[in-house]
Amino acid sequence: VIHLAKVCQSYFTEYEFIPVFWLAGEDHDLAEALTFPAQDGLQTFLEPLEHYKGAVGRLGQSYLQGCLKEIIQRYPDISAQPWFSVFERYYKNSLNLAEATLKIIDALFCSAGLLTINPDDKTLKSSFLPWFHKELTTSFVKKGLDESRLFFRKYDLKEQIQARSINIFYISENSRMPVQLADQGHFWIESEKVSLDELLQRPESLSPNVALRPVYQQQVLPCVAYIAGPSEFNYWLQLPPVFQWAGLPFPRPILRPMAAFVPQKYIHWWRNLALPSSWILLHPEKYLKTLADRELQFQKQSESHISTILEELQQLKKLISHIDTSLTKSADATTKKFAHTLVKLQKIAYKSWNRRHAGDINKLMQLYSMIFPNGQFQERELGIMNFSFLQGSNFENLFLSECEYSEGIHIYGY
Secondary structure (H helix, E strand, O other): OHHHHHHHHHHOOOOOOOOEEEOOOOOOOHHHHOEEEEOOEEEEOOHHHOOOEOOHHHOEHHHHHHHHHHHHHHOHHHHHOOOHHHHHHHHHOOOEHHHHHHHHHHHHHHHHOOEEEOOOOHHHHHHOHHHHHHHHHHOHHHHHHHHHHHHHHHOOOOOOOOOOOOOEEEEEOOEEEEEEEEEOOEEEEOOEEEEHHHHHOOHHHEEEOOOOHHHHHHHHOOOOEEEEOHHHHHHHOOOHHHHHHHOOOOOEEEEOOEEEEEOHHHHHHHHHHOOOHHHHHOOHHHOHHHHHHHHHOHHHHHHHHHHHHHHHHHHHHHHHHHHOHHHHHHHHHHHHHHHHHHHHHHHHHHHHHHHHOHHHHHHHHHHHHHHOHHHOOHHHHOOHHHOOOOOOOOHHHHOOOOEEEEOOEEEEEO
């Protein structure tokens, strides 16, 4: 996002482009928010929160400090990491998880001009009251999603989100409950029946769900583009009719690039192989034969020789059959056996090439396992605790380092 803002600025100098981080701390999944990749696999800190139903961003300071203490106990070496002091400082001195997260992001990226926003704010939600009212009285989000459903079904596309009748939740200290229609002008929040006026008098307690949140974002701070991950990108494609019903401009969704990190020497070595950049995302078994053929031109030459030999064998078979037709079957069997032997020789030649290039093949396997540990893309399996090279808070320089780019994925060398 920071990089895209700079690129846009260079093209449209009369405008100022500002990168924004919007904290989705209300409808974020609790288990996902409290799970992180560590050296010994994915770790989750859910034990004291099994019955917590509130907004994730409102998790209090005592829980943050408990998490911090447990992390240090599990991983005593972590406190020596240069970046850990940033987390420690804000986990200890913030009112809740949302505040801590925004302070950490601000500490890392404020020098790049990143603006951070916590939308769980009474003033911001008060500005959204006309749209809360519209959703409570007309269900405009469902109407918009119903329109996009027709398009998605026509082209057999998967829908990421389903519309509710009312796409608003009600937040209290330890709960986030859906608002449901009771009768004309009244709503249920669990077993409590409240009027429309009562709901609208508590804007800080109203929370947009996943379908209404994009509208809230655009009303609070209209953006020209929204950078999203793969699943999020797909559900934004369902939303243009919703924005039409809301009377707000629809930002352009942009699929975010993904990144993986490997030692710099692997980037240089990969480029020396002069392979297509897209191959870096393939398992080596899918292109080793092609690599061998390219080096030896074996496939082309051997197939040419085999074709010539088989043609000669066919001529010889005709000659033998002409001499004695009873030898035709024997000639056929001999020809097939010889062709099978030639294919076998090809395989032996490839095995020999593999043995001679065992070092390179092993390195290709290592590179693939770094990008796809346990068969999953790196960002799904590894995190900041796995990378000792992430020093201090100057992350920008890292992303200016040499990288290999393929199909929206950056492979950075460190």
